[in-house]
Amino acid sequence: MRTAIMRRWRASPSFQDRVTAVSTFAGGLALNLLGLTDVWVDTGIDRLEGAPAWWHTVPLVVGCAAMLGKRRHPLPALAAGVVATLADLALGGSIAMVLVLFDLIFSVGQFASDRARRAVTTAVFVVIGTAGVVGGLAAGQVRVAVFIALQLTTLLFVPLWWSANVRQQRRLGELAAQEAVLAERAAMARDLHDVIAAHLSTTALHSGAALAAPPDTTRDRAALQAVRTSSLAALEEMRSMIMLLRDAPLADATVPGGLDRLPTLVEAAEADGLRVTADLPEITGVPVIVAHTVYRIVNEALTNARKHAPGSDVRLSVRRTAGEVTVTVTNSLTQAPPLPHQALSAGTGLPSMRERAALLGGSVAAGPDGSGWRVHATLPAGAIR
Numbered sequence: 001m002r003t004a005i006m007r008r009w010r011a012s013p014s015f016q017d018r019v020t021a022v023s024t025f026a027g028g029l030a031l032n033l034l035g036l037t038d039v040w041v042d043t044g045i046d047r048l049e050g051a052p053a054w055w056h057t058v059p060l061v062v063g064c065a066a067m068l069g070k071r072r073h074p075l076p077a078l079a080a081g082v083v084a085t086l087a088d089l090a091l092g093g094s095i096a097m098v099l100v101l102f103d104l105i106f107s108v109g110q111f112a113s114d115r116a117r118r119a120v121t122t123a124v125f126v127v128i129g130t131a132g133v134v135g136g137l138a139a140g141q142v143r144v145a146v147f148i149a150l151q152l153t154t155l156l157f158v159p160l161w162w163s164a165n166v167r168q169q170r171r172l173g174e175l176a177a178q179e180a181v182l183a184e185r186a187a188m189a190r191d192l193h194d195v196i197a198a199h200l201s202t203t204a205l206h207s208g209a210a211l212a213a214p215p216d217t218t219r220d221r222a223a224l225q226a227v228r229t230s231s232l233a234a235l236e237e238m239r240s241m242i243m244l245l246r247d248a249p250l251a252d253a254t255v256p257g258g259l260d261r262l263p264t265l266v267e268a269a270e271a272d273g274l275r276v277t278a279d280l281p282e283i284t285g286v287p288v289i290v291a292h293t294v295y296r297i298v299n300e301a302l303t304n305a306r307k308h309a310p311g312s313d314v315r316l317s318v319r320r321t322a323g324e325v326t327v328t329v330t331n332s333l334t335q336a337p338p339l340p341h342q343a344l345s346a347g348t349g350l351p352s353m354r355e356r357a358a359l360l361g362g363s364v365a366a367g368p369d370g371s372g373w374r375v376h377a378t379l380p381a382g383a384i385r
Helices: 003-011 012-035 053-067 075-090 095-111 114-139 140-213 217-245 261-269 288-308 348-360
Strands: 274-281 313-320 324-333 365-370 372-380
Touching: 003 012, 012 053, 012 095, 012 261, 012 274, 053 095, 053 313, 075 095, 075 114, 114 288, 140 217, 140 288, 140 313, 140 348, 261 274, 261 288, 288 324, 288 348, 288 372, 348 365, 348 372
Parallel strands: 274 313
Antiparallel strands: 313 324, 324 372, 365 372
């Protein structure tokens, strides 16, 4: 418990700001002790002659204290840092205060509002231009103006430019994360539909047919048996899917559906009243994800036939050529009564098939075919290995 609290505390932004401020002070103090002071002796600003070297520590303390509030109040922190920097400049300047000012400007670029960032950027350009012009006129040399402008650009503008790049990268990362979440949600919705919808539709159709007809013990028990079989199959496939989502060991979780289970789909469709003519030659060497997609497409096509054309003739063919696997499911049209409930046809079956095929670089075409309905899918045989 205590360890977890300490970890959260150390990961907090306030703790990180304290560490940065203390580290900057320690590093700046070391630089001052090494004598890296009086570095701006020709700035034109009146210096305090004879000031002790340790006086540089005072603006350093003020600047590092301002760094503690840079996240919540970036503009006041920068203002305090600028005042401390000017005081340090009056003493001759130091590298330590350059580090402090750089960090505070960077923090404005990170944590301030857009309006504040624009104001600071404008002020930076004004300072750079004014200092360059004044310095060049005072020295009477253009190269001095350029030199001053380059120095101030490195000190004042580079942290703003750097922070803008960091913000852009963060936004791109957030957009990528959002896209990944949306793609994951779409994949989970597609899998949930494919795993559950077919079995629940079968359950609803059987129970609805039993309720609509006069009581009959034999027929009702057969309907109950079909409902139980479909429910257990749904639970089993849901368990496999949940185990996969939870990263269960491979021995405990298998990908539900494959080419070897296509005859099971045919038997279930025939048990529900469809007359299926299946052409299922033995196909080997197909990637697991392709086989799984074939299984889902066939399952969805047969489910749609049961719902919209009960008792129809269905022709099923799964073939493999040199570079692709083709799936064709054609059913005759019947004068079927309308579905008893709109939930039995949510309209997501065909889009789900198309999305699955598109992920592998394949395609699905579905529509009327003479006096029937035809679903034709083409999948690359070597899409993913």
